[in-house]
Amino acid sequence: MSTVIDVGGIKVSALNDGEVHLPPMYYPGLDFGAHPELLAVDGTYHIPVGCFLIEAAGRTVLVDAGLGPSSIPFPGDIAAAAGLTDPPESIAAGGLLPGALAAAGVAPADITTVFLTHLHADHIGWVAPHGVLFFPNAVVICSAVEWQTPPVAPAPGELEGRRGLAAAEAAGVLRVIDAATVELAPGVSAHHSPGHTPGHYVVRVSSRGQTAYLLGDVVHHPLQLNDKGISFLSETDPEHALRTRAELLTALQERNAAVGMTHFPGLDFQRITTANGREWTSARASSRE
Numbered sequence: 001m002s003t004v005i006d007v008g009g010i011k012v013s014a015l016n017d018g019e020v021h022l023p024p025m026y027y028p029g030l031d032f033g034a035h036p037e038l039l040a041v042d043g044t045y046h047i048p049v050g051c052f053l054i055e056a057a058g059r060t061v062l063v064d065a066g067l068g069p070s071s072i073p074f075p076g077d078i079a080a081a082a083g084l085t086d087p088p089e090s091i092a093a094g095g096l097l098p099g100a101l102a103a104a105g106v107a108p109a110d111i112t113t114v115f116l117t118h119l120h121a122d123h124i125g126w127v128a129p130h131g132v133l134f135f136p137n138a139v140v141i142c143s144a145v146e147w148q149t150p151p152v153a154p155a156p157g158e159l160e161g162r163r164g165l166a167a168a169e170a171a172g173v174l175r176v177i178d179a180a181t182v183e184l185a186p187g188v189s190a191h192h193s194p195g196h197t198p199g200h201y202v203v204r205v206s207s208r209g210q211t212a213y214l215l216g217d218v219v220h221h222p223l224q225l226n227d228k229g230i231s232f233l234s235e236t237d238p239e240h241a242l243r244t245r246a247e248l249l250t251a252l253q254e255r256n257a258a259v260g261m262t263h264f265p266g267l268d269f270q271r272i273t274t275a276n277g278r279e280w281t282s283a284r285a286s287s288r289e
């Protein structure tokens, strides 16, 4: 799966590393009874594990590094809590990113920067699977507070992913940031957007009057565009996440920016239009490719 937009001469591609299978309880406030079409026959909501490739002048930036070459078995306690009698084999499965990169004509050695929006397991897996750097020429950039604060109750896959970051640190290629805004490449910048996690950043791509935002997990479900009551189970601070989401969505609505989100169905880029109320509209219809 690969969708591509051109942002004033900067190519931005959405690449998929795999799939996550989440029971309804992961989306507090979302009435799945009113949206039965969202659930697969196994009773879970299936979402992609997106990464974004930015090909700018002289720099090739990968935003988020997927789940990695692993599959996390569906935990029995979560199946029981969700009342799933026949849960899917895995709660999350990765492994597709290398093929997606190859299809985009990019080798791991071409990546100059790996930027991590936050350090949940589905965003860090390819940094260094089994301790071996996957992108041999890249610096790896993430939030200082996220890296320096180990998780109290690590989710499945999280510690393995953090071992990859430790390998990057040992190799001298890990850079931690704490500023509100950090330039990653000409026209590409990271902006602190806490709530989902304390050190979450979004990425802005801006060139020749065009703008795209890569929101990471600030928006986790399409219905959050209009429903402020929907949150996500693993958000560190749901109220702060709601404020950040509301501010960003309002700003994006006013700027006509293209928007990429890690877990958006189909990983298609979107814009917010307001002709018939607030709606997501594919950004590709009006973009050069």
Ligand SMILES: [Zn+2]
Pocket (backbone or CB within 6 Å): 120, 122, 123, 217, 262, 263
């Ligand atoms: Zn995520």
